[in-house]
Amino acid sequence: MLMEGFATAAQPEYLLYALLGVTLGTAVGVLPGIGPAMTVALLLPLTYTLDPTAALIIFAGIYYGGMYGGSTTSILLNTPGESASIVTALEGNKMAKAGRGAAALATAAIGSFVAGTIATVLLTLLAPTIADVAVQLGPADYVALMVVAFTTVAALLGSSPVRGLASLGLGLFIGLIGTDTLSGQQRFTLGITTMADGIDVVVVAVGVFAVGEALYVASRLRHGPIEVVPIGGKWMTGEFWKRSWKPWLRGTFIGFPIGTVPAGGADVSTFLSYAAEKKLSKRPEEFGKGAIEGVAGPEAANNAAAAGVLVPLLTLGLPTTATAAVIVAAFQSYGIQPGPLLFTNNGPMVWALIASLYIGNVMLLVLNLPLVKIWVKVLQIPRPYLYAGILLFAALGTYAVNFVTDDLIVLLVIGVIGFFMRRHGYPVAPLVVGLILGPMAEEQVRRTLQISEGDLSALVTSPFAATAYGILVVLLVVTVVLRLRRKKSEVTV
Amino acid sequence: MITAKLEEYAFGGLVAAIGVFTLVDATTIAARDDNVVGPRAFPYAVGVLLVVTGIVAIIATARGKLGEAEEGEDVDENVRTDWITVGKLVAVLIAHLVLIDLVGWPVAAALLFFGAAWTLGATWWRALPIAIVLALVVQVVFAYGLGLSLPAGIFEGVPFLDG
Numbered sequence: 001m002l003m004e005g006f007a008t009a010a011q012p013e014y015l016l017y018a019l020l021g022v023t024l025g026t027a028v029g030v031l032p033g034i035g036p037a038m039t040v041a042l043l044l045p046l047t048y049t050l051d052p053t054a055a056l057i058i059f060a061g062i063y064y065g066g067m068y069g070g071s072t073t074s075i076l077l078n079t080p081g082e083s084a085s086i087v088t089a090l091e092g093n094k095m096a097k098a099g100r101g102a103a104a105l106a107t108a109a110i111g112s113f114v115a116g117t118i119a120t121v122l123l124t125l126l127a128p129t130i131a132d133v134a135v136q137l138g139p140a141d142y143v144a145l146m147v148v149a150f151t152t153v154a155a156l157l158g159s160s161p162v163r164g165l166a167s168l169g170l171g172l173f174i175g176l177i178g179t180d181t182l183s184g185q186q187r188f189t190l191g192i193t194t195m196a197d198g199i200d201v202v203v204v205a206v207g208v209f210a211v212g213e214a215l216y217v218a219s220r221l222r223h224g225p226i227e228v229v230p231i232g233g234k235w236m237t238g239e240f241w242k243r244s245w246k247p248w249l250r251g252t253f254i255g256f257p258i259g260t261v262p263a264g265g266a267d268v269s270t271f272l273s274y275a276a277e278k279k280l281s282k283r284p285e286e287f288g289k290g291a292i293e294g295v296a297g298p299e300a301a302n303n304a305a306a307a308g309v310l311v312p313l314l315t316l317g318l319p320t321t322a323t324a325a326v327i328v329a330a331f332q333s334y335g336i337q338p339g340p341l342l343f344t345n346n347g348p349m350v351w352a353l354i355a356s357l358y359i360g361n362v363m364l365l366v367l368n369l370p371l372v373k374i375w376v377k378v379l380q381i382p383r384p385y386l387y388a389g390i391l392l393f394a395a396l397g398t399y400a401v402n403f404v405t406d407d408l409i410v411l412l413v414i415g416v417i418g419f420f421m422r423r424h425g426y427p428v429a430p431l432v433v434g435l436i437l438g439p440m441a442e443e444q445v446r447r448t449l450q451i452s453e454g455d456l457s458a459l460v461t462s463p464f465a466a467t468a469y470g471i472l473v474v475l476l477v478v479t480v481v482l483r484l485r486r487k488k489s490e491v492t493v
Numbered sequence: 494m495i496t497a498k499l500e501e502y503a504f505g506g507l508v509a510a511i512g513v514f515t516l517v518d519a520t521t522i523a524a525r526d527d528n529v530v531g532p533r534a535f536p537y538a539v540g541v542l543l544v545v546t547g548i549v550a551i552i553a554t555a556r557g558k559l560g561e562a563e564e565g566e567d568v569d570e571n572v573r574t575d576w577i578t579v580g581k582l583v584a585v586l587i588a589h590l591v592l593i594d595l596v597g598w599p600v601a602a603a604l605l606f607f608g609a610a611w612t613l614g615a616t617w618w619r620a621l622p623i624a625i626v627l628a629l630v631v632q633v634v635f636a637y638g639l640g641l642s643l644p645a646g647i648f649e650g651v652p653f654l655d656g
Contacts, residue, residue, distance in 0.1 A: 032566035046639060077566055159561050162553060166508045166546035172539045173515055180532040185523050187532060188515070211586070213565075218578045218613060222569035383567055384613035385623065391582070392606045395589055396631065399598075400641060408590035412583065419579070424501050425560025442535040449530045 025065020212418020597646010
């Protein structure tokens with residue numbers, strides 16, 4: 001099956017789409033202010049004319065590429081970076097300033113490649129098996145999985161569980177607006193006819209990510225020249241390989257399961273990998289001053305987690321990050337529901353997609369190692385033009401959904417909400433996940449209760465659902481403990 | 494810091510208010526009265542979630558646990574909020590959406606890009622030509638590359654620009 005996928009993905013046309021995806025992905029990963037979630041959302045209306053396989057190959061490329069690009073920025077830019085690569089910034093930036101930028105970039109890129117490839121192999125092996133099991137899941141089991149996803153995305157990530165849950169609630173509310181699919185009743189449309197179709201996912205995602213981010217950055221824009229640390233030192237030496245390969249592998253096996261289970265996405269995996277490397281290192285005193293292991297491990301973990309996220313996405317239709325949620329919306333716009341039946345109903349497409357991930361990883365290694373200087377140039381785009389461009393394409397992408405200016409009003413309102421959320425520590429990812437997963441969750445709850453004729457206990461009595469809730473409780477406890485320990489270590493540092 | 498706290502109260506209040514609206518408006522959703530869960534149940538749950546989280550956020554604020562403002566590469570933590578810039582950007586976006594129907598997408602888009610870049614500190618004589626070229630290129634790419642025609646407005650009937 002995978003070989004057939006490679007045959008499809010290796011067609012020149014699809015190779016070009018993959019290249020387009022990974023290039024765009026690296027660019028948005030490098031640039032502050034835009035990320036893969038928003039880019040995929042923006043491209044959604046523009047890719048309706050493509051066949052679904054081509055569009056999904058582009059989106060997957062953007063998703064993987066964003067992970068690579070982010071590390072270049074956190075190593076070379078003189079200011080702290082995105083949360084998923086913050087640990088990389090810790091050691092990588094120190095290395096760059098000490099004149100070892102080349103080695104830091106190399107260990108990040110090669111580590112991402114090694115981890116991305118191993119994790120894609122694991123995805124290839126695991127996904128069909130999990131899909132086979134998942135076919136037998138009933139609606140109540142899906143409800144349980146979604147509750148787990150909601151809780152981990154909203155309450156376990158970020159610094160404030162309350163604000164995460166509030167953000168989730170806002171997303172769920174926006175998802176309610178429109179016509180109820182089961183009863184045909186209009187909800188929260190305020191009698192406005194254009195609201196009957198609901199608020200488009202593209203408008204919400206672009207509003208909260210692009211407009212919200214642009215307004216927020218504009219409110220406290222860092223003026224003056226963009227300081228990029230010059231790339232110095234040797235790229236790869238014997239010592240480089242000796243010190244990097246173990247952290248890469250450890251990072252992979254920390255990152256992949258964390259991405260898969262949904263227990264917290266990329267952030268958690270980088271923190272765990274960093275802690276592991278620090279503990280195992282023979283030179284712990286180097287940590288905080290530019291230890292290569294502190295770049296190699298977390299970068300590998302980051303990419304492995306990104307691939308891991310695709311397991312629940314493809315086999316259960318369960319997104320656990322904002323980008324994954326937008327990719328689910330992309331599937332749905334083509335009338336395809338990701339989930340256990342995906343491998344049977346759309347086999348050729350999924351396998352071509354998975355094959356393109358292997359190809360994309362190779363392309364990304366080339367793009368991010370020999371060609372890294374190009375991205376340094378991209379990184380230096382003057383900020384007024386960058387954010388003006390983001391606003392222009394945000395407005396364009398939104399307008400291109402239905403060609404009505406009403407959508408732009410909604411975009412602006414959601415953008416302003418996104419601006420205030422950033423100011424007050426409300427994470428935006430739960431909003432997007434809630435928006436996309438909410439309607440699916442509601443449908444499954446109602447199907448469960450229709451089958452049970454209103455008996456609420458049906459939601460928890462299936463063995464699978466009961467196990468899922470049990471694991472969730474364990475997860476909550478573990479997180480609280482980890483959080484207390486992290487607080488303690490912050491104090492000692 | 495006082496204003497930051499007030500803003501936090503306001504945002505928490507907004508979340509709770511949307512929750513109250515959800516709960517109240519959900520009662521008006523037409524539903525048949527039987528024992529199977531209808532279109533109202535889920536909205537009630539969402540409403541409760543919003544009200545509770547909004548109130549807890551307000552309580553947390555009162556206890557001094559303020560939200561941590563997001564960090565970013567381009568965000569300077571040491572400067573005060575520049576409300577004038579934010580206001581100008583919002584105004585530029587409003588002008589854009591009004592102008593699309595009046596004078597067409599290319600003009601509205603060029604104005605959006607120019608206005609935003611200028612507001613953020615770009616030199617006007619450099620931003621203006623970039624804005625015009627960018628808007629026209631997108632217009633042409635949409636019309637001929639993607640087959641989606643953006644309203645040409647004042648350029649209606651002009652070759653290449655009017656798809």
